[in-house]
Amino acid sequence: MTGTTHPDVPSGITVRRWGAENGDGLVIDVDTHGGPLVHGIGVEPPADASRANGPTWAYVIEDDGVTLIDPGHLGSIDFLADGLNVLGMKPSDVDRMVVTHGHWDHDGGVAEFADASGAEFWAHELWAAYSPYSYGQLLRADKSPLRIEMTRIGERMRDTGPRTYGGSVTKSSGNGEPGNPERKPGGGRDNYEAMRSSMKVDRGLVDGFRHGAIEYLHTPGHWPDEMTIKLGNLIFTGDHVLPEITPHPSMAYSHPTDLSASLPDRYKNPGDVWGLMAYLKSLHRVCQLGKGLTVMPAHRLFNRNQFRMTDERRAVETIAFHLERCDALVRAIEDGYTDLELATRELFSYRPLTGSYHLMSAASETISHVELLEDTGDMVVHDVEDGDGVRLELTGSRNYRDVIGDLIPD
Ligand SMILES: [Zn+2]
Structure with a gap:
């Protein structure tokens, strides 16, 4: 952005290097009021990954050694190393990298960064438990009629619609010189899954673990x-709480049978870790962590040439958003959209859903709401016998309004 006017910088943030309008390449310091030094790097995705959410924000905390949160995509390491260089650091200065969660725009870069840095790899203990399972395997292993129907919808669409999964390949932005790395392909989904299943975790973390x-x-x-990572009044939220956009809740998967036997008791109930209800409870927990906390998200910290600062109240807004979306789903069923695809298209009528990937994503989000309404006794899912999908039926109660409402602080 050399030669253009820079936007206002919020208090508590110092810009070390400006980047693109979406935050690619931006490097900042974050004030911790005399606490550990904290920095943020907008790490650009590789050439074959989606740019829809802008960069993945990697954070560097200098406290009892150097901790890096979220190295980003497989194939992003040159952008991450370039950001570290702006901070006067090399990859080998990092003692440990931690991932907020097992999605490829966060943990994709762990193996290449481990090789470049020698850093330890820390993740929540469920990361290692789930790392051998691809998204496709999870979907196939789960025999819920809703997921079978979702797969069917996706396959039908794939035969007719454009394949948009993973985003389009764009031309390289850089010249490969220091300070201007080149965008290279990230290796795609297959390489990512192979990396994940072979990557060893040096320290599996549990809730409440403290380090420095x-x-x-x-x-x-x-x-x-x-995981949400807390340091003083900063909360590093990964994709749990994001400015501008509402993160995708997972569906209420059951644990794969072979995994279930080996999981610690605290994760035995899949509903505690999978699905919209688990997500809303975790959002509730974040809004109870304190007042005036600064959210350091993994996406959209800076977008459309502005910093997008938020606090814990963004978690409250996100709960309220899902309550409204449950209302919208109930209205769609009342209006006769009782088939999963029709209900999905009605709920996402503001989006075209022309590609298989977009329709599958929207259907999975619809399913997460259907599953919550099943849990609260407000909806029943009928498996239509002739293999023709599912039929969604309301029971007449609206228990979800109280159940979700109770999670919204006054
Ligand atoms: Zn994610």
Whole structure:
């Protein structure tokens, strides 16, 4: 952005280097009022990954050694190393990397960064438990009629619609010189899954684990291994709480049978870590952590040429958003959209859903709401016998309004 006017910088943030309008390449310091030094790097995705959410924000905390939160995608390491260089650091200065959760725009870079840095790899203990399972395997292992129907919808669409999964390949932005790294392909989904299943965790974390001034909280629901990391009045939220956008809740998967036997008792009930209800409870927990906390999100810290600062009240807004979405789903069923695809298209009528990936994502989010309404006794899912999908039926109660309402602080 050399030569253009820079936007206002919020108090508590110092810009070390400006980047793109979406935050790619931006490097900042974050004030901790005399606490440990904290920095943020907008790590650009590789050439074959989606740019929809902008960079993955990696954070560096200098406290009892150097901790790196979320290295980003497989294939992003040149952008991460470039950001570290702006801070006067090398990858080998990092003692440990921690991932907020097991999604490829967060943990994709762990193996290449471990190789470059020698840093330890820390993650919530469910990261290692789930790392051998690809998204496709999870979907196939779960025999819920809703997920079978979702797979069917996706396959039908794949035969007719454009394949948009993973985003389009764009031209390289850099020239490969220091300070201007080149965008290279990240290796795609197959390489990511192979990396994940072979990567060893040096320290598996549990809720409440502390290291120096940093506290690790297990906040599952967007994904079962998600953590919110707290340092003073900063909360590093991964994808749990995001400015501008509402993170995708997971579906209420059951644990794969072979995994279930080996899980510690505290994770035996899949509903504690999977699904919208788990997510809403984790959001509730974050809004109870204190007042005036600064959210350090993994996406959208800076977008459309502005800093997008939020606090713990963003978690409250996100709970309220899902309450409204449950209301919208109930209205859609009342209006006769009782088929999963029709209900999904009605709920997301503001989006075209022309590609298989977009329709599958929207259907999975619809399912997470259907599953919550089943749990609260407000909806029944009928498996239509001739293999023709599912039929959604309301029971007449609206218990979800109280159940979710109770999670919204006054
Ligand atoms: Zn995620």
